[in-house]
Amino acid sequence: MAAAEPRYQHRPYNYKTSQPSPSSTFQILAVVTLFPVDAVLLFLAGLTLAGTLIGLALTTPLFIVFSPILVPAALALAAAVAGFLTAGAFGLTALSSVTWLMNYLREMRRSLPEQLEHARWRVHDAAGHVGQKAREVGHKTQDVIRPSA
Template sequence: MFEILRAVSTAGTALALLLFAGITLGGSAVAFAVSTPLFVIFSPILVPATIATTVLASGFTASGSSAATALSILMWLYRKYTGKEPPKIPGLTPGAPKSKPADSGNKWE
């Protein structure tokens, strides 16, 4: 009895999901048919805007990654040639632990 109830509920769920998929496909087709002429009309504006946006985003990403790389190289050079850690910025670096952790008594660690 339980298997029949499970099969019926599973089939109903599958049919509902199939119906939702069909509605979504139909809506996508209608939206594509309506928006295609608008894209053709506005393409002289949209294509250069897309290219400009892509170039700007790529430039900002490259700039940020280059700056991060340069800062990490400078920090490494500072540590290498001075033999000490760079000055700490208050609030950004964690402080030293207050006390040592308790010894577990295991001499093989």
Template structure:
């Protein structure tokens, strides 16, 4: 306890010169390359132009929505069913495209497999499928055996219950 009360605390005072030197040590001595300077010079104006265009488009969209909202309310009995029909048709086209793409890629994989040009992890697919089938057969057999055992146990308990119930009546 006495050691703590007698401790002298030393505070380091940072001089501005020391702070600037440590900051300068973090800056690389070599400046940016010519290609980096050219990239910055070309990308800043392009980014600014694109940001300006995005702002203009956002402003036009908000103004258009404000002007078109009364029309949406007036024509809503027509627009709502039309939107639903167009949305369903679009979903149908997208689903059709997705299923078609899946079918084409599956057929392509099968064709390449039959040609023998499939290599790597996909070449082991038949072995993996066979392993999965065998594992499922074993699991089904195990579940069937457990079901049979539980059924037998229930039947035995029911027979024991019937015997004790009958023996209770005869006394």
């Protein structure tokens, strides 16, 4: 029995005769196109960082001097914002609850005559059934009393 040949044979890669595939050409073009955009964005990020550090260095002494005023003011402002947000949330909850209740009552008012008619029919049907049973019991008692008389 002969040894089976492997299905895929390893062929050495020839760099001189191979041409780049279209996907690698696209990738190279994308890198070359996006490189200047990335460089500009990186420069703007560095410029923003430098401006932030300079501004922080200039305002730090002011924050230290005015901290007895700024900290309570910031706390009061945060409490006021929290209060307004809480009031708004409670108001929206109340409004949605009232809207739901109004829709529920409107739906109940619309279906109430149908429910009353259905209840009236059931009471009438039950009364008829009770009357029928009463007649049957009456006939049975008459049958029991008659033969003995």
